[in-house]
Amino acid sequence: MLTPYALSCDGRTTPLGLDERTPLLSWRLRSDRRGDAQTAYRILVTEDGVRRWDSGRVEAGENAQIRYDGPALRSGTRYEWSVTVWNADGAEAGTADSWFETALLHPDEWAAVWIGRDPRIQPPFDPPVVDDLTDRVRHLAPPPHLRRAFQLASPPVRARLYATARGVYEPRLNGVRIGDRELAPGWTEYRTRILYQTYDVTDVVQAGENVLGAVLADGWWSGYVGFDSRHQAQHYGDAPQFLAQLVCEFADGSTRTITTDSEWVERPGPIRYADLLMGQHEDAALALPGWDSPGYDAHGWTPVQVVDTAPGPLVAEPDEPIRVTEELHPVSVTALGDGRHLVDFGQNMVGRIRLTIRDAKPGQRIRLRHAEVLTDGELYTENLRTAEATDLYLAAGQPLETFEPSFTFHGFRYVEVTGYPGTLAARDVVGRVLHSDTPFTGSFECDDETVNRLYRNIRWGQRGNWVSVPTDCPQRDERLGWLADAQIFAPTAMRNADVQAFFARWLADVRAAATPEGAFPDIAPKVAMLTEGAPAWGDGGVIIPWLLYRAYGDTRTLERSYDSMTAWIGHVHRHNPDLIWRHRVGNNYGDWLQVDAETPRDLLATAYFAQSTALVAAAARVLGRDPEPYDTLHARIRAAFVDAFVEDDGRVIGDTQTGYLLALGFDLLPPHLVKPAFARLAADVEKRDHHLTTGFVGVALLCPVLARHGRPDLAYALLHQDTYPSWGYSIVHGATTIWERWDGWTADRGFQAAQMNSFNHYSLGSVGDWLYGGVAGIEQAPDSVGYRALVLRPTVGGRLTWARASQETIRGRVACGWRLDGDQVVVDVELPPGTTADLLVPTSDPTSIRDGNGEAVPGPELRLTSGTYRFTAPR
Incomplete structure (x- = not known):
């Protein structure tokens, strides 16, 4: 049915x-x-x-x-x-x-005011006896614990808590932590909008005394963010603030609202400081048992200060929050001597540690340091730059204690635990994986374990860098939302998970960060010293809305982005009237982190100018706008590109893989030059003994363009390559996520420069789109939206004897896979109701294709409707 x-x-x-x-x-x-x-x-x-x-x-x-x-x-x-x-x-x-x-649909429904610690009252920070704290953390203020007691004559039949922070917060009510969100409300361009959360607390509120509380930390609001040494913290404000209102409805139809106001009180608790980059320091002796419960004596707590009476630009949380989604257990715990243990989780992850502590002495100091890789058996932390990624715990002296920081996260595989009492057992340390909880909807697998490891590395990279915004890396002092990284990886991200709401929410920050002239930024939210977006970076503001429309049928985000998309094209065109993009190029990163090649930057820029213009024309057609100006402009840019960068024999200036990939992948060449240009691309891959030279920009196009133009053998050769530079090289050397750079570590040179050497950075994992679309064969038809019509072209090749993939599309589940069975190839397909697909069976004899009943079917291209199918044909 x-x-x-x-x-x-x-x-x-x-x-x-x-x-x-x-x-x-x-x-x-x-x-x-x-x-x-x-x-x-x-x-x-x-x-x-x-x-x-x-x-x-x-x-x-x-x-x-x-x-x-x-x-x-x-x-x-x-x-x-x-x-x-x-x-x-x-x-x-x-x-x-x-x-x-x-939620609260009208701004005037907010009765709450913003509260925070009175700046005239600064709680003292007494450094521990062993004072190795740096100047970056020594004087960070302890997070305030906020509370408000109130009485209710009867229990409500319905109660909702609406809450947010300028900073990050954990809500509490009657001794219970409310909800499972982490680092709420997340990071947005706070100047234009702050997200708030809604909690159902009906079962927690009671008759009699109640206590509403929250712990409040700096987060992205006032904590350390980014790499700008001139302005590393307090980008939005100098201290966190809290806003909340609890709405209780009673059986008689009456309501009671408890808001943040001057009646709240605060004091510091066991957390001495908490910072996203630096870590969390907790002194269990300073714990406040029962502070958020009825009956607690709050005498001596300090009145809060009302810091702002206007709620500001509040928006209800529009996508899934950050959550802890998985727990990892160590694959090994090694005693290093001198009071240290080294914990290996076997997987580079993002999150924090939950440490169980047994029989510690009062005040015993336990330190957790985090790193992605080791060097000579010790943590390699140079690539963290100024991020300290260190958590400290001073024990209370109880037989059993648990330490799990609440307001920080780290990127790590290894943890060095110093000062643990006795021998640390594996059962006492757990890795808590957290990320924006976008539902994973795709899968890929094959019979080559290295390729499977590559796919898992891609997924882990997406998980670790989907933390409120699509970050560039989760470990060092950066964690910024770079637009190019996001737009290049977006097709892969959309295969792996349902990221529609996540991207739609982030694109509001992208639009908000644009300049008055219409230039998108390099990053969003915009906190760094960067101004106008570079080619391929600023273009993310055009490309991602279009990809959301194609994958999800999301016309609403396309409509909301359209004016800024056209403004971006207008900005580039205005400053480059000759249509070669050389002026107002921002930082102009080129094909970032390419190896042994230098793609001309004006070539890359102009190719993106053409591509973005074509997408704006396509968006205009979808939205009922006039596409003609952009169609005309695109044709002119395309002609200018050929005149400036393409020779009569098909050679693209620079003669690099990325140059050819852009020309071919963006359809910038006249028909008679496609074959000679592609021949040069193929020849370059072959002369390099099947190695790539592409950086961030070119890598996503590499395998698809090779396969589309008749050389899937080269695409597979690159996929299976395990010598430098390649995806396989990092896997051979232990990678469990995608590295930022091909040469993050090499056998002959060791580690790359620590200034920029992340081992969890998803951009080069954009090949994942081809695993789904090329290897397994799941692609949309060119004019399809939301996977209404598919083109299934499974590609037999390389060392593989089988491969399969599936996706939960907006229509339903799509699956396609193939396997070799002797001299036969077997193809399995699943299509959801209402879809059609053109299946190209990979066979040497199109006249010998048989269906699951053994009946002959004409081929090699078959038109399918929804259902499950199996076809067998000669290899």
């Missing part, structure tokens, strides 16, 4: 706290019947059982981004919704239901 599943509202399954007035409703489809499709749907939205909107039966096959079209939604209200679908025969089929809840 045709069945809807995975219902979502604005890209989330059951959003609690939504401030879109017209949310978008979506569902996926499955069916056990081949050729099935949705022919109609009906959406019903209710509130407390009362019908609020009934779409009626809509004759349409669309199942994603359906706009709510009912009466205005009310604030703080739970809405249930269901969808019923009709199948290919027009018969009513399955029904599924879900819910969403609105």
Whole structure:
């Protein structure tokens, strides 16, 4: 039966706290019947059982981004919704239901004011007896513990806590931590918007005394962020602040709202300082047992200061928050002597440690230092630059204690534990993996373990760098949202996970960071000294909205981005009227971290100018705008590119792999020069004994362009290569995430310059898109949106004897795989209802293809509708 599943509202399954007035409703489809499709749907939205909107039966096959079209939604209200679908025969089929809840839809509904520590009252910081603290952390203020006691005559029938921080916070209520968010509210361009969270606390609030509390830390607001030595901290403010209101509804229809106001009190607790880059220092002797519970004596606590009475640009959290999603256990714990243990988790991860401490003496000092790799058996920390990545714990002297920092995170595989009492057992140390909790929806596997390790490295790199923003690295003093890294990796990211809401939220920061002239930045949120975006970097503001539209049918983000997309093209064009992009190029990084090659930077810039212009023209067509000016401009840029950079024999100036990849991948060459240009690209790969030279910009195009132009053998040769430079080289030398640079470590030179040498940096992992689309064969048709129409071209080659991939698209599950069985190739396909696919069976004899029943089918290209299929053909 045709069945809807995975219902979502604005890209989330059951959003609690939504401030879109017209949310978008979506569902996926499955069916056990081949050729099935949705022919109609009906959406019903209710509130407390009362019908609020009934779409009626809509004759349409669309199942994603359906706009709510009912009466205005009310604030703080739970809405249930269901969808019923009709199948290919027009018969009513399955029904599924879900819910969403609105947040505070009107600014005047905020009664709370911003509170924080009174700056006139600075709690003393007494350094420990062993004082090896650096000047960076020595005088950091301890995070305040905030509390507010209040009385209720009866328990509420419904209670919601709306909360946020300028900084990061952990909410508490009646002795209980509320929710599972980490580092809330996350990082945005705080000057233009701050996210707030909604919590259902109905079961926690009680009659009688209640205590609402929070622990507040610097986070991105006032803590260390980035690499600018002239301005490393306090980018937005000099101290964290908190804003919250608890709304309680009672059985008699009355309400009571408790807000942040001057009635709150605060004091420091056991955390002496907490910083995202530097780490967390905790003294268990300073713990405040019961501080967030009724009955606690708060005498002596200090009144807070009201620091701002205007709530400011608040936006309800629009995507999944940062969460702890997995726990890792050590593969080894080694006693090093002199009171040190070295813990190896076997995987470069991002998060923190939960350490169980047994029989420590009062005041015993335990230090945790984190690193990604080792050098001569010791932590390699030079690449952290000024990030200290060190957590400190002073024990209370209890038989059993647990230390897990709350307001920091590190990128690491190894942890050096110093001062642990006795011998550290593996069971007493746990790696807590945290990242923005984007649901993983894709998979790839094959029979080559090195390729599987590459795929896992790509996924781990995505997890570790999806921490509120798509960061460039999670370990050193940077962790910034670089646009080029994001746009180059976005196609792979969209294969691996549902990142629609994540990217849509971040793109608001990208737009906010643009200059008045229309220039996108290199990074967003914009905190560093960088100004106008460089070629391929600023272009991320054009490319990512288009990719979201293609993958998810997300016209809303495309619409919201369109004006800034056109402004970017206008900015580049205005300063480069000859259409060769040489002026106003920002830092102009070129093909960043390419090896043994130098692609001309004006060539790369002009290629991106052309590509972004073409995408703006395409977006104009989708949105009903006039594409003609951009179509014309694109044609002129394309001609200028050929005149400036392409010779009559197809040679592209610079003669680099990336130069040819840009010309071919962006379709910038006239037809008669495609073959000679590609021949030069192939020859360059061959003369280098199947090694690449591409940097960040070229690498994503490498395997797809080689395979598309008839040389998948070269793409596979690069995929399997394990000598420098290659993906396999890092794996041979122990990589469990993608390195920032091909030469992060080499056998003959050792470590690269520590100033820029991350071992967890996803950009070079953009080959993951080709694993799905080239090796396993899952691609969209050129004019398809949301995987409505597919082109399945599994590529047999290399050392592989089988490969398969799957994706949960907005339509449903797509899968494609192949295996060699003697002199036969077997291809398996799964398509969701309502989709079609053109399958190209990889066979030497298209006349001998047979289906799963052994019946002959004409080939090699087969037109398929939804369902599961198996085909067998000669190799």
